[in-house]
Amino acid sequence: MADLKGINLAMQTPFDDDGSINIGVFEELIDKYVDAGVHGLVLGAGTGQHPYLTEEECNNLYETGAKRIGGRCKVICQTSALNMDEVIRRSKHAESIGADALMILPPYFEGPSDDDGLFEFYKEIDAAIGIDIIGYNIPQATGISVSADLLKRLVELKNFNYIKDSAGDLTTHQEYLQVTSGVLNGADTTTVYALMAGTRGVIWGGANYMPHEAVKLYDLVAGKRYAEALELWQRMLPSLLFIWRTKYTPSVLRASELRGYGTGNVRRPLQKLNAEEDRELQRALEALNV
Numbered sequence: 001m002a003d004l005k006g007i008n009l010a011m012q013t014p015f016d017d018d019g020s021i022n023i024g025v026f027e028e029l030i031d032k033y034v035d036a037g038v039h040g041l042v043l044g045a046g047t048g049q050h051p052y053l054t055e056e057e058c059n060n061l062y063e064t065g066a067k068r069i070g071g072r073c074k075v076i077c078q079t080s081a082l083n084m085d086e087v088i089r090r091s092k093h094a095e096s097i098g099a100d101a102l103m104i105l106p107p108y109f110e111g112p113s114d115d116d117g118l119f120e121f122y123k124e125i126d127a128a129i130g131i132d133i134i135g136y137n138i139p140q141a142t143g144i145s146v147s148a149d150l151l152k153r154l155v156e157l158k159n160f161n162y163i164k165d166s167a168g169d170l171t172t173h174q175e176y177l178q179v180t181s182g183v184l185n186g187a188d189t190t191t192v193y194a195l196m197a198g199t200r201g202v203i204w205g206g207a208n209y210m211p212h213e214a215v216k217l218y219d220l221v222a223g224k225r226y227a228e229a230l231e232l233w234q235r236m237l238p239s240l241l242f243i244w245r246t247k248y249t250p251s252v253l254r255a256s257e258l259r260g261y262g263t264g265n266v267r268r269p270l271q272k273l274n275a276e277e278d279r280e281l282q283r284a285l286e287a288l289n290v
Contacts, residue, residue: 002100002132003200004184006039007214010074010205012253013061015049015265021057022263023064029262031070038209039201039218040074041065042103046141047252049204050078052267055086059093068097068136076134076203080105084121088128101132103203105166108142115150126157133159134184134203137176138166148175155180164203165194168244173197188240192233195221205248206240208262209255210288238284246277254278255285 011033014025033041043065044058049094053061062077069075077099091102104125106118126133135154138224146154146163154160165173166186168195176183179200185194188206195202195218205261207214213236217248220229243251250266257264258281266272273281 001182002074004040004065004074004076004101004132004134004162004182005078005201007037007207007211007218008040008042008074008184008201008203009033009207009211009214010045010047010203011040011050011065011209013044013053013267014262017265017268018265019055019267021061025089025263026061026064027068030065032261033211034069034072037215038073040076040100040209041069042078042203043075045103045203045205046078047208048078049249049250049267049270050080052270055081055090058090061092062099063097074100074202076103078103078105080108080136082107082109082111084124087125091125091129095129095131099131101134101162102129103134103136103137105138105258106144106146107140108144113144115147115153118144118146118150119153122154122160123157126159129159130250131159132161134162134164135156135160136166136186137172138164138186140167141251145172146178148172148179151176153178157272170197173199187244189237191240191273192229194216196226196229206236206243206255208252208257209239209285210236211261213246213288216271235287238287239281242281246273246281247271247273249275251281255281258282258285259288267290 077094139145162182164186168187
């Protein structure tokens with residue numbers, strides 16, 4: 001079992017104006033994030049616009065990323081797909097290039113939503129690979145909630161050792177923590193409280209534009225310096241509230257661009273922030289510079 005403690009940055013995929021992936025910037029970002037002290041990088045995250053990348057693009061991105069990271073931090077690859085054979089094919093590829101773990105959404109479009117169906121989905125993937133699986137609870141996007149009772153069954157599988165919880169419900173999050181230590185927070189606005197509750201680590205999109213602050217927050221909580229952690233959190237929170245309530249990925253990418261990380265471009269069908277949203281984001285980011 002890989003130790004996915006700390007800040008696992010849900011990494012952006014940098015695009016040029018025409019929507020093509022800029023591999024040079026991608027590699028530069030990896031170096032910047034590793035130098036900031038992140039514990040892991042999630043390639044092809046939702047923040048990396050995974051739904052709008054082809055399988056070939058993902059494979060190339062993961063090969064390039066794993067090589068560039070070169071063991072300096074953990075490598076997590078999203079291998080989600082709707083077609084079962086494709087999920088397994090993507091997962092085997094990610095395993096072959098050195099990924100430490102796979103992040104896999106439940107079957108999110110008119111697939112099974114009952115506990116038995118979800119269990120069988122992950123069971124089949126579990127049997128096909130030999131590295132950690134990170135399940136994914138994000139009901140606001142998938143319409144599927146992973147119950148604590150289902151999680152009890154899933155963690156009995158050989159490789160299902162983690163769940164990313166992006167729902168933002170601290171009650172459910174703490175129920176998960178009663179089941180397994182392999183809980184990763186994925187809701188930006190609850191990060192500090194999840195860490196204080198005992199969450200092993202986070203998979204964090206907002207860390208794209210504030211990697212140093214994210215690592216410092218983790219270190220402060222890990223060191224039980226809670227007052228300092230909450231003081232830092234108050235500077236981080238305005239922008240986190242903005243990205244969580246606005247257009248998430250375009251907001252993260254624009255914030256990253258403003259703070260010197262990436263191009264700020266999105267791939268269709270996503271759209272950039274409008275002028276008023278952009279102004280609001282810039283105002284929210286001012287707290288980080290205090």
